[in-house]
Ligand SMILES: Nc1ncnc2c1ncn2[C@@H]1O[C@H](COP(=O)(O)OP(=O)(O)O)[C@@H](O)[C@H]1O
């Protein structure tokens with residue numbers, strides 16, 4: 224029988240689960256997608272039902288394999304990529320979760336984080352993990368589960384339970400409970416992992432009071448970690464790639480060289496700059512993280528997370544009723560000569576990197592009687608450019624090399640006006656790939672490399688195809704004036720500027 228030459232990538236995201244089959248030329252052969260329920264049991268709490276996630280992973284994977292006209296025998300390997308930081312705890316004997324997953328957006332541990340910061344633990348956390356103390360990461364979510372689910376801590380101490388991010392949970396289920404592992408990128412988001420030594424940090428495990436028996440083994444992002452149960456898809460397919468979704472997008476964009484960068488514009492925006500073997504410690508409150516670990520070698524990235532990008536456009540549509548389709552903003556922004564002095568700071572949920580101001584709130588300023596809906600739409604798109612510019616400035620100030628170009632992806636990157644504005648304001652060429660599903664592609668690359676379908680990083684990078692390139696064209700004076708306008712607007716939005 225012919226060697227299998229397709230890869231199944233499973234992309235388990237925050238709002239939907241996608242399974243995509245790629246062929247040996249990295250072309251999409253079949254896609255299946257399902258949205259699933261979000262649970263908001265209290266203000267600032269966000270949960271997912273693990274069984275929903277598992278159900279959709281199985282259903283979309285089976286659907287994609289069938290739509291590709293294949294059977295499991297035609298799949299050389301599976302790659303898993305996932306929403307990061309989301310925290311699960313389950314029973315090792317039955318595989319039953321003890322609670323719903325606590326999602327990365329969940330803020331229930333904000334007070335616990337404040338206490339840790341006040342007690343002076345941030346320097347240690349930063350030094351070991353490259354992260355800030357924030358409810359975003361898994362450690363305080365796991366501690367919350369141990370303290371709030373009846374009997375959980377005692378059972379954990381007896382070794383009966385397993386902790387994992389979504390990748391680990393899926394791996395556990397797919398291997399029928401035989402493999403409890405995660406990859407180095409996902410481990411790096413738990414706030415328990417020493418990214419320099421690439422092992423769980425004993426000091427942090429003690430600080431967060433986490434029983435060590437809960438923790439998964441940490442594997443490379445590209446290696447065979449197990450085989451799925453034959454019963455699931457009809458044959459025991461190797462699971463050969465795992466990475467958090469933003470790191471997978473970096474791989475899917477072929478950003479393997481130090482200095483290469485990608486920004487994914489979806490609901491929010493996550494920008495990662497590859498810094499190679501060198502972890503860059505940020506003084507500008509960016510995150511240092513594992514970009515990928517291949518053949519035991521770790522590459523690092525600096526990451527800037529913007530909470531609101533496409534969500535600002537969604538708000539124009541659903542909150543203001545200014546547009547009916549997100550894509551209309553492209554024409555609207557083109558229609559006006561300039562921004563008319565209008566700026567939007569989309570701090571709807573505070574501001575992420577590099578400001579990390581939970582108390583900042585959104586604003587639109589510079590309004591006159593001449594302001595039109597098009598100006599507001601343009602201001603929303605521009606705000607995404609300015610926030611990206613702030614990230615790049617912070618990265619360079621941290622000592623990272625300025626990237627030669629920025630690769631973009633995610634739903635919002637379909638907007639040509641935005642891509643040109645990014646090129647102008649960043650003074651960088653912006654490239655957009657043919658396939659915007661770079662996250663799934665990255666997971667496929669990691670899995671395909673591990674089973675020898677593709678020849679290492681150079682082999683997969685050669686398979687990435689850019690469909691559009693936007694050259695910087697703005698004049699320096701206009702750029703400086705726009706950035707000055709943004710900084711003024713930003714100062715008004717920052718929570719710490721507001722006197723009681
Ligand atoms: N053409 C467009 N112009 C501007 N924003 C867009 C466009 N198309 C989609 N968006 C925005 O992008 C987001 C969807 O992107 P997607 O990558 O699917 O997000 P996520 O994976 O975070 O759910 C939405 O917030 C939407 O408002």
Ligand SMILES: O=P(O)(O)OC[C@H](O)CO
Nearest residue numbers: 236237306307327468469
């Ligand atoms: O699932 P996404 O695409 O919203 O990504 C979520 C990030 O991994 C959170 O860190």
